[in-house]
Amino acid sequence: ALMDGPHTSYNNVLTAADLGMTPLVDLGILDLSADNQNGNSGFVPGDILDLTVQVTNHGVDPYTDGGEISVYEMVGLDETYVGGASIQSIQPGSSQSLTVQFDTSHIDTYSSGTTTFRAKLSGLTGDRVSSNDYADVSALHDMPPVANQPSAVASVTIDRGDTIQFESTALSNDLVDDMSTMTPILHYALSGTDFWDDQWIASSDLVGSGGNARYLHTINAPLTADIGEYDLRIRWVDAGGQTGDWIISESAFYLQNGLPTILNGDSPLYAGTPTVKVETQERISVVGLVHDAETPLSLLNIDSNSPE
Numbered sequence: 001a002l003m004d005g006p007h008t009s010y011n012n013v014l015t016a017a018d019l020g021m022t023p024l025v026d027l028g029i030l031d032l033s034a035d036n037q038n039g040n041s042g043f044v045p046g047d048i049l050d051l052t053v054q055v056t057n058h059g060v061d062p063y064t065d066g067g068e069i070s071v072y073e074m075v076g077l078d079e080t081y082v083g084g085a086s087i088q089s090i091q092p093g094s095s096q097s098l099t100v101q102f103d104t105s106h107i108d109t110y111s112s113g114t115t116t117f118r119a120k121l122s123g124l125t126g127d128r129v130s131s132n133d134y135a136d137v138s139a140l141h142d143m144p145p146v147a148n149q150p151s152a153v154a155s156v157t158i159d160r161g162d163t164i165q166f167e168s169t170a171l172s173n174d175l176v177d178d179m180s181t182m183t184p185i186l187h188y189a190l191s192g193t194d195f196w197d198d199q200w201i202a203s204s205d206l207v208g209s210g211g212n213a214r215y216l217h218t219i220n221a222p223l224t225a226d227i228g229e230y231d232l233r234i235r236w237v238d239a240g241g242q243t244g245d246w247i248i249s250e251s252a253f254y255l256q257n258g259l260p261t262i263l264n265g266d267s268p269l270y271a272g273t274p275t276v277k278v279e280t281q282e283r284i285s286v287v288g289l290v291h292d293a294e295t296p297l298s299l300l301n302i303d304s305n306s307p308e
Contacts, residue, residue: 025125026058027067027087028132030095032119034102034139040240042142042176045109049102049139051082053119057090058129064089065125071100074116074136082117087124109141111173143173145182145236147247150217159258161223161293163202166252168215170236170244179213180206181239186217191229191251200225221255223294229254260292260300267291 005011031054036043043049051071057063067087072079083100090096107115121133153165168184184204187196202218232252236244263270271288286297 024059026129029119029135030054030056032135032137034137042140043104044142046105051100051102053098054095056095057092062091067123069098070120072118113141114138140175142176142240144242144244145238146171146173147234147236149249156253160225164219164253166217177238182236184215184236186234188230188232191231258293263291
């Protein structure tokens with residue numbers, strides 16, 4: 001006890017209190033989220049975001065002293081009020097949630113951009129922890145992907161009836177997508193015609209992972225294809241359905257008339273070495289000995305400088 005005079009005589013008794021021993025009063029923002037109503041990870045101008053704030057009573061007594069929950073859009077360092085609500089009576093360990101709808105029509109999105117939102121608590125009585133009275137969250141700008149030029153895996157000159165492969169990648173242009181969430185659209189056309197088609201594209205498969213991820217396109221040129229140079233064009237679609245611009249690769253590959261070939265043991269079509277009787281004339285089939293992908297064997301001119 002603290003006394004204002006000698007203990008042997010009557011005096012006033014003073015008391016001292018430790019404020020740290022009083023019941024804890026602490027209201028705080030447990031969570032703040034910005035969710036696109038269409039389910040996409042990012043947003044494009046015109047989408048509606050649900051800004052949800054969860055306020056929790058971390059104290060030991062019910063909180064009944066009022067206050068305000070406010071949600072803001074951050075424009076630079078300025079706070080633009082979006083919406084809010086009064087704080088209701090909250091029991092210890094319980095929460096109050098508030099969802100505010102936000103129309104993004106006025107936002108100018110940009111590459112790898114975000115829009116920040118802030119929730120704040122104000123007008124609290126006896127709140128002893130101020131560090132959890134505000135929270136920020138960022139909503140990602142969803143941009144159309146940007147295509148890179150496809151690159152040939154091997155020679156860009158092939159025979160009709162052969163296969164050529166190209167690898168392609170794209171820039172997501174945002175913080176939403178990566179190679180696993182974007183899909184390429186590839187077309188070819190005889191150079192100078194603009195008759196774009198994709199019928200020869202046998203497959204487009206995602207290969208590799210991480211920074212090595214890319215799409216591998218396989219093009220099977222039919223025997224009836226026109227000979228000449230071919231252009232490619234490609235664009236990409238992201239997970240949100242946004243389509244990037246076409247990028248054209250002129251003279252991406254050359255399709256030529258395949259030459260007749262004499263087969264040997266390296267070819268799966270090889271029929272093996274023929275056998276004949278000595279000192280006789282015999283007719284030997286050239287099926288499996290000579291091959292031309294485009295021309296019937298009966299229309300080939302075959303000659304030899306061997307006396308046999």
